[in-house]
Amino acid sequence: MAAIEVRGLERAFQGGVKAVRGVDLEVAEGEIYAFLGPNGAGKTTTVRMLTTLLRPTGGTARVAGHDIVREAPAVRRAIGVALQEAALDPLMTGRELIHLQATLHRLPRAEARAKADELLARVGLEHAADRRVGTYSGGMRRRLDLASALVHEPRVLFLDEPTTGLDPVSRKAIWDEVRALNRSGTTVFLTTQYLEEADQLADRVGIIAQGRIVAEGTPSELKAQVGKPHLEISIADGELERAREVVARLGHELPPKDGLVLVELEGGAAQVAPVVRALDEAGIAVESLQLVEPTLDDVFVAKTGRHLEGNGDGSGASVEAAPGDSSEDGARPEQPAEA
Amino acid sequence: MAGLVANARVVASLGARSVRQTFRRPQLAAPIVVFPSLLLAVQTGGAGGAVNLPQFPEVNGFLDFMLAGAMIQSCLLAGNSGGIALAVDLEMGFTDRLFAAPISRYAIVLGRLAGTAALGAISAVYYVVIGLVFGVTYEEGVGGVVLMVLWVTLAAVAFGSIAAAIALRAGRASVVQGMFPMIFVILFLSTAFFPAELMQEPAATVAEYNPLSFVVAGVRDPVVSVVTGEGALKAFASIVGFAALGLGLSALAMRRRLRLG
Numbered sequence: 064m065a066a067i068e069v070r071g072l073e074r075a076f077q078g079g080v081k082a083v084r085g086v087d088l089e090v091a092e093g094e095i096y097a098f099l100g101p102n103g104a105g106k107t108t109t110v111r112m113l114t115t116l117l118r119p120t121g122g123t124a125r126v127a128g129h130d131i132v133r134e135a136p137a138v139r140r141a142i143g144v145a146l147q148e149a150a151l152d153p154l155m156t157g158r159e160l161i162h163l164q165a166t167l168h169r170l171p172r173a174e175a176r177a178k179a180d181e182l183l184a185r186v187g188l189e190h191a192a193d194r195r196v197g198t199y200s201g202g203m204r205r206r207l208d209l210a211s212a213l214v215h216e217p218r219v220l221f222l223d224e225p226t227t228g229l230d231p232v233s234r235k236a237i238w239d240e241v242r243a244l245n246r247s248g249t250t251v252f253l254t255t256q257y258l259e260e261a262d263q264l265a266d267r268v269g270i271i272a273q274g275r276i277v278a279e280g281t282p283s284e285l286k287a288q289v290g291k292p293h294l295e296i297s298i299a300d301g302e303l304e305r306a307r308e309v310v311a312r313l314g315h316e317l318p319p320k321d322g323l324v325l326v327e328l329e330g331g332a333a334q335v336a337p338v339v340r341a342l343d344e345a346g347i348a349v350e351s352l353q354l355v356e357p358t359l360d361d362v363f364v365a366k367t368g369r370h371l372e373g374n375g376d377g378s379g380a381s382v383e384a385a386p387g388d389s390s391e392d393g394a395r396p397e398q399p400a401e402a
Numbered sequence: 403m404a405g406l407v408a409n410a411r412v413v414a415s416l417g418a419r420s421v422r423q424t425f426r427r428p429q430l431a432a433p434i435v436v437f438p439s440l441l442l443a444v445q446t447g448g449a450g451g452a453v454n455l456p457q458f459p460e461v462n463g464f465l466d467f468m469l470a471g472a473m474i475q476s477c478l479l480a481g482n483s484g485g486i487a488l489a490v491d492l493e494m495g496f497t498d499r500l501f502a503a504p505i506s507r508y509a510i511v512l513g514r515l516a517g518t519a520a521l522g523a524i525s526a527v528y529y530v531v532i533g534l535v536f537g538v539t540y541e542e543g544v545g546g547v548v549l550m551v552l553w554v555t556l557a558a559v560a561f562g563s564i565a566a567a568i569a570l571r572a573g574r575a576s577v578v579q580g581m582f583p584m585i586f587v588i589l590f591l592s593t594a595f596f597p598a599e600l601m602q603e604p605a606a607t608v609a610e611y612n613p614l615s616f617v618v619a620g621v622r623d624p625v626v627s628v629v630t631g632e633g634a635l636k637a638f639a640s641i642v643g644f645a646a647l648g649l650g651l652s653a654l655a656m657r658r659r660l661r662l663g
Contacts (some may be wrong), residue, residue: 067431074663076662076663077662106552110662115501116498116500116501116502116663117663118548118660118661127566136504139502139503139504140504142502144498144502146495146498146499146502147495150494150496151496151497151501152419152423152491152494152496154426154427155419155422155423160417162415163416163419164499164503165417166411166412166415166503167412167415167499167500167503167504168504169411169504171410172584188417195426209622234521399563
């Protein structure tokens with residue numbers, strides 16, 4: 064049984080604005096599914112419907128085997144939710160929040176106390192447990208929010224932009240926790256506007272734009288749809304043509320660009336070493352080389368004609384670039400490789 | 403039965419949070435204690451001679467008369483503070499945490515009102531003590547004081563339900579806060595601070611039929627005279643009326659909010 068099944072899900076708001084326009088998706092038990100898209104794409108609206116906070120205006124969805132409209136209380140018992148911007152009361156302490164969450168999920172008092180200790184330790188907040196949330200950093204708030212969502216050991220965990228605005232260290236801490244949860248069997252549905260987050264965490268990614276899923280698959284499948292990794296090789300003067308002949312034997316050679324030899328590698332990084340060896344054996348001096356892999360942003364561009372801005376750095380950029388802005392230079396992170 | 407107990411536990415927990423929140427946020431606590439205390443001090447000190455006016459009811463002292471007004475003002479403001487706090491919860495998304503939990507949606511409002519009830523009771527006790535310190539005579543004794551605390555507590559819940567309805571409908575703390583002047587208008591158009599006999603028309607008629615005046619009388623009677631069945635019934639009916647209005651509007655606002663998201 065799928066943990067989440069969505070068929071033709073729609074949500075229109077007053078004034079006829081359609082935030083979600085017929086989303087279909089299926090998330091298997093134990094999977095991490097990332098919903099990737101810019102602000103306003105329909106990610107949060109979809110999550111709010113799946114977590115029973117918002118009624119759909121069309122379509123159906125089942126979460127943990129329960130219909131989100133007709134069996135909403137059963138859905139709420141099965142899910143954990145950490146919403147965007149960590150909706151925490153700054154006047155409560157971390158421990159009070161976990162206790163309250165435990166009460167909401169009908170845990171007996173003694174169990175709630177033990178659970179609070181366990182979860183606060185798990186997310187590294189035991190030292191701050193009795194401090195008011197208002198004194199927490201952004202990363203601490205997110206970790207507390209995550210801990211509170213786990214109090215009843217949910218089958219399906221919804222995380223709405225769990226790392227937006229966090230520094231790299233805090234982001235990694237959240238990722239590690241999500242991975243650990245997933246290893247213990249929890250299905251995770253997360254929304255993100257960060258390509259790296261989707262790439263690193265998700266078993267499968269759904270790319271959403273303007274309320275519709277425009278692409279879906281594993282990160283590798285999606286990237287493979289828009290091209291293969293290629294190697295950009297800078298060669299010493301006078302050796303360019305000979306280098307092209309050598310690399311053409313190892314992969315599909317692409318037209319040279321800016322004096323660089325370009326070769327597409329089916330096997331990605333695993334094929335870099337043979338190329339380097341072949342050039343070395345031919346006595347060709349390599350000045351530098353870089354393995355350039357397709358990114359989810361390339362997928363996003365291919366499917367929507369737009370970039371997800373600020374994708375690689377996780378800096379919180381979220382605005383879609385204007386249509387037609389298809390420059391690849393700024394958006395493609397490159398992996399340097401030692402020659 | 404188990405569901406009822408679980409929901410009662412949720413209401414109690416949310417009520418406790420509400421009380422803690424009020425004491426931790428001075429702007430919520432101050433109106434409940436500071437404003438009515440100041441008004442009580444200023445009016446008692448400055449207008450104490452009013453008891454000598456020919457039509458003024460027979461009382462042991464002006465503070466005896468004013469105490470009920472301060473209590474009702476305090477519980478009106480406690481209700482309003484509860485509404486503001488609920489609106490703040492809505493604004494910061496805290497209520498989403500509650501809506502996403504497997505609890506009755508109405509437990510969220512009832513939890514807030516439980517907190518308001520506790521604040522009402524605390525403020526009532528505070529004003530009873532103020533009265534004792536400054537020489538008020540409670541004509542109906544301990545039983546009368548218990549009745550006063552009960553009326554104030556129930557009235558706080560009733561007024562809180564109206565504020566909750568506004569919070570749920572508007573979703574913005576500034577809107578609920580905007581009700582502040584209205585509270586004073588309603589209060590001054592009742593017998594909270596001035597006997598109807600000494601008011602000019604049309605204020606006297608408005609005050610006579612203002613349900614708030616019945617609640618004020620219910621709280622005042624144990625201090626200045628005797629508790630009558632008719633007076634108690636009028637006070638109770640008025641509180642029930644306010645509560646029915648507030649809870650009805652809250653239910654409608656909640657349904658609308660859940661429908662629209």
